[in-house]
Amino acid sequence: MRAAxxxxxxxxDAFFAAAEQxxxxxxxxxxxxxxxxxxxxxVATASYEARRFGVHSAMPTAQARRLCPNGAYLYPRFHLYRxxxxxxxxxxxxxxxxxxxxxxxxxxxxxxxxxxxxxxAGARAAGERLRADIRAVTGLSGSVGLxxxxxxxxxxxxxxxxxxxxxxxxxxxxxxxxxxxxxxxPGVGPATGEHLRRAGMTTVGELAEAGEDELVRLLGRAHGxxxxxxxxxxxxxxxxxxxDAKSVSVEDTFDVDLHDRVRIxxxxxxxxxxxxxxxxxxxxSGRTIVLKVRRFDFSTLTRSETxxxxxxDPAVVREAAGRLLDAVDTTGGVRLLGVGVSGxxxxxxxxxxxQFAEASAEGAAGEPGAPPEGLAPxxxxxxxxxxxxxxxxxxxxxxxxxxxxxxxEYGAGWVQGSGVGRVTxxxxxxxxxxxxxxxxxxxxxxxLVPSDPLPLVDPGRPAQAPSSPASRPKSRSGAxxxxxxxxxxxxx
DNA sequence: TCTGGGGTCCTGCCACGT
DNA sequence: TCTGACGTGGCAGGACCC
Numbered sequence: 151m152r153a154a155x156x157x158x159x160x161x162x163d164a165f166f167a168a169a170e171q172x173x174x175x176x177x178x179x180x181x182x183x184x185x186x187x188x189x190x191x192x193v194a195t196a197s198y199e200a201r202r203f204g205v206h207s208a209m210p211t212a213q214a215r216r217l218c219p220n221g222a223y224l225y226p227r228f229h230l231y232r233x234x235x236x237x238x239x240x241x242x243x244x245x246x247x248x249x250x251x252x253x254x255x256x257x258x259x260x261x262x263x264x265x266x267x268x269x270x271a272g273a274r275a276a277g278e279r280l281r282a283d284i285r286a287v288t289g290l291s292g293s294v295g296l297x298x299x300x301x302x303x304x305x306x307x308x309x310x311x312x313x314x315x316x317x318x319x320x321x322x323x324x325x326x327x328x329x330x331x332x333x334x335x336p337g338v339g340p341a342t343g344e345h346l347r348r349a350g351m352t353t354v355g356e357l358a359e360a361g362e363d364e365l366v367r368l369l370g371r372a373h374g375x376x377x378x379x380x381x382x383x384x385x386x387x388x389x390x391x392x393x394d395a396k397s398v399s400v401e402d403t404f405d406v407d408l409h410d411r412v413r414i415x416x417x418x419x420x421x422x423x424x425x426x427x428x429x430x431x432x433x434x435s436g437r438t439i440v441l442k443v444r445r446f447d448f449s450t451l452t453r454s455e456t457x458x459x460x461x462x463d464p465a466v467v468r469e470a471a472g473r474l475l476d477a478v479d480t481t482g483g484v485r486l487l488g489v490g491v492s493g494x495x496x497x498x499x500x501x502x503x504x505q506f507a508e509a510s511a512e513g514a515a516g517e518p519g520a521p522p523e524g525l526a527p528x529x530x531x532x533x534x535x536x537x538x539x540x541x542x543x544x545x546x547x548x549x550x551x552x553x554x555x556x557x558x559e560y561g562a563g564w565v566q567g568s569g570v571g572r573v574t575x576x577x578x579x580x581x582x583x584x585x586x587x588x589x590x591x592x593x594x595x596x597x598l599v600p601s602d603p604l605p606l607v608d609p610g611r612p613a614q615a616p617s618s619p620a621s622r623p624k625s626r627s628g629a630x631x632x633x634x635x636x637x638x639x640x641x642x
Numbered sequence: 643t644c645t646g647g648g649g650t651c652c653t654g655c656c657a658c659g660t
Numbered sequence: 661t662c663t664g665a666c667g668t669g670g671c672a673g674g675a676c677c678c
Contacts, residue, residue, distance in 0.1 A: 185646075186646055186647090188646095190644080190645080190646075191646070192644090192645065192646050192647095193646095194646080194647095194678095207678085208645080208646085208678095209644095209645090210643075210644050210645055210646095211646095212643075212644075213643070213644075213645095216643095252677085252678070253677085253678045254678085255678080256678070336676085336677080337651095337675085337676065337677090338676085339675060339676045339677080340675085340676090341674075341675055341676085342675070342676085370652075370653065371652090371653090372651080372652060372653085373651095373652070373653095373675090395649085396649080396650065396651095397648090397649070397650085398648090398649090399647085399648065399649075400647085400648085401646085401647060401648080402646095402647090403645095403646060403647085438670085438671095448644085448645070450673085450674095451672075451673080452671085452672060452673075453671085453672080454670080454671060454672080455670095455671095456669085456670060456671085486646085486647095488647090488648095490648090490649095647678105648677100648678090649676100649677080649678090650675100650676080650677080651674105651675085651676085651677105652673105652674085652675085652676105653672100653673090653674085653675105654671105654672090654673090654674105655670105655671085655672090656669105656670085656671085657668100657669090657670085657671105658667105658668085658669090658670105659666105659667090659668090660665100660666090660667090
């Protein structure tokens, strides 16, 4: 591990919910919950206002509604989050070529590799500058952790939340970690945490005292060794800018368990097609086809089959998935189906031939066939906007809560709710000073159309000018404007 | 009062070839 | 010809992460 705290971890605060609040002025300061809104949905992100009611990520949405009945419940708008994320990642790449994105809202940066910081003061200045730039460009806040390793930088950013910066000075790691719960360490989830608790270990200090041999005995070689090192504050994993994908998969949970074998087979074929679409989109082919089935009792099983060579042919993947399904007992019902491809390869000559052959067949074998009679395609018919966008034209227009719309007379707005043939829209834009007016229309009103999300910060009028590119000289040391946590967003 | 979606990594078991 | 050791690959499940 390096001596200077020049690994930076950025974590955007309640990212999806914050983006929704920035985009919809009427939701600012209110509890906002983003996630699946169907009967089996779960919370992806809750705003800090919603967290005060006990709502948190991964909680069933139905439970969240009981805890926070007056919150705004919205479907995720990944297009918006991805565009904001791109802006943030661009700022990070201004700091260093070594940027490792972990998700849309998180990344590691090696400041030393970028030449922007070599010591504590430099790292702190770069972190503060970054936070100010993110706010200027996106209107959102992010928390920054700085330390000499990835693990500690991540722990630091967690401590910094919301809207803060924490630096772990070199030499203080063990002392700092010792009283923390074992769950603080990456790789310790509910199962390992419980395992360790039964063995009498609840803090990181107790793991360090137990010794490597004991942890290996309890958790196995790889996990035990890694955990012992982490407990000592040792982590020499490098920031890796590019990672190759290892697998591609798609899955759907159905609002109601499926029992009909014909319907199940049809859904597997649709998933296989979607999976191949994604596979091709990523420029890959793959050798191992995986079928995932979650049964009525939540037990999950996977079946896989490895082909002779990689493929990106939908017919081949459909067939393999179908064969795997034949070996699965689905009596009792299934709540989730998934199809994945692993053992990824770049395109091969063989794949090109396969594609060519398929193209000449004019897609005759490229369709999964019509849905079983009387059954609409899709998971229970209540899928979110992302899934809906991939469907065939629906007989009735859908207006998912939170989605962007435009009305020929009233302009840009978003869907507050819909039902019984009506859709309620609030007309406001990210820059609106006041909450917008609400109007209700018929769902098939021709004046109302879905639209793309508007940028959170008008590019012509940034909230505040971002500082010059991060590759600039390091002499600038101010940038203290955004250090204080927002008073209204303190965690419960 | 029920538990999403898209991933990664590890472990144990088994079959197979040498 | 039989047997055991060993390495490897495939498969299934579990844990974890965001």
